Amino acid sequence: MFPSLPDLLAAAGTSPVIQALAIIIGTFILEDAATILTAMEVQTGQIAIPVALVALYVGIVVGDLGLYGLGRLAALWPPARRWVAVPQDGNGQTWFGRNVFRIVFVSRFIPGARLPLYTACGFFGASVGRFALAAVLATLIWTTLLFAVSLQVGHFLIDHLGEWKWLGMGGFVLTIILVGRIVASVRSPSR
Template sequence: MLESLLSYSDHPAWLVLIVIISTFMLEDLAIIGAALLAASGKMAPEMAFVATCAGMFIGDSALYLFGRAAHISPWLAKRFEHDLIQRQVRPLQQAPWHQLALIRCMPGLRTFGYIACGLAKVPGWTFTVANVVSIWLWAAAIFGVAYVFGKQYADSMAEWLWWLLPLALIIFVLGQRRLRQNIEQEELQDSGQVS
């Protein structure tokens, strides 16, 4: 029975689902993982790229909709009173295109940023267009680099990949934590200077 379950892991539909779901957790690593799957021949490059972009769009849209829902749900509104979210609302109301581009490039702020888009009542059409453009540009850049390196070093990477992925995950998580700490420290310093 285990063998039959493992045989599904190479099925393209299963891999597409894994790529889409993985973007909900760690988007940039999901892009790199999809590119490496494509470079190793497990997925067609086009399918891997589209699955990555689809997962990013679904996740970002869900966060945006949670932010919009906070206007009618006091329970959600209370959950989104975090300073990192509230600090982004005013800039999003003033310059949504610019702010959406910055949010995409700042991995530590994405979750908070897309919720803030909903709270700031960024129009759905503006959010969707800006999000699709930023997803495509961001994913294309990371996917392209990872795919080229994956193709070039596929043989030597195969034996090291199982060791490198957990290490990359740990480095990424620690980097995200450090980025958030820096942002919170700057926020505390700014609030200390204001008062």
């Protein structure tokens, strides 16, 4: 009747649709790791580049729009409005509306900034159209760059580590995450 999980996982190896769905779900968990691991799968010949990139772009942009939507829903929920000090003069809405492109682009490249800033864009009612356009453009730039670097690293790991390539890729993912954490801690004030 319904395929089992092992059947679905086995089918993912040959089905671009299931591969794309797995990549999209992966972006909801950890975007950068999903991008790096997807590039590695492309490098091993398991996934085609167009399937990989389209799935990454779709998953990341849908996730970004989801964060915006959570902010918008919070703005409409009275208890959330009580938890957040909202300027009564509308300056928050004006500022986020005027700076939505800058906010999205800057936060795409600063680790840890997307969640608070994208939800704030939704909370303060920045234009969803401008937000979506900025999210698409920033995702195209960042994800393509990270994917290209990951392809090169994956090629090196396959050539030099053979069966140990996944350990090397795990180290690469960990390095990207740690560098992001270090950058985030350097830019935040001491407590």
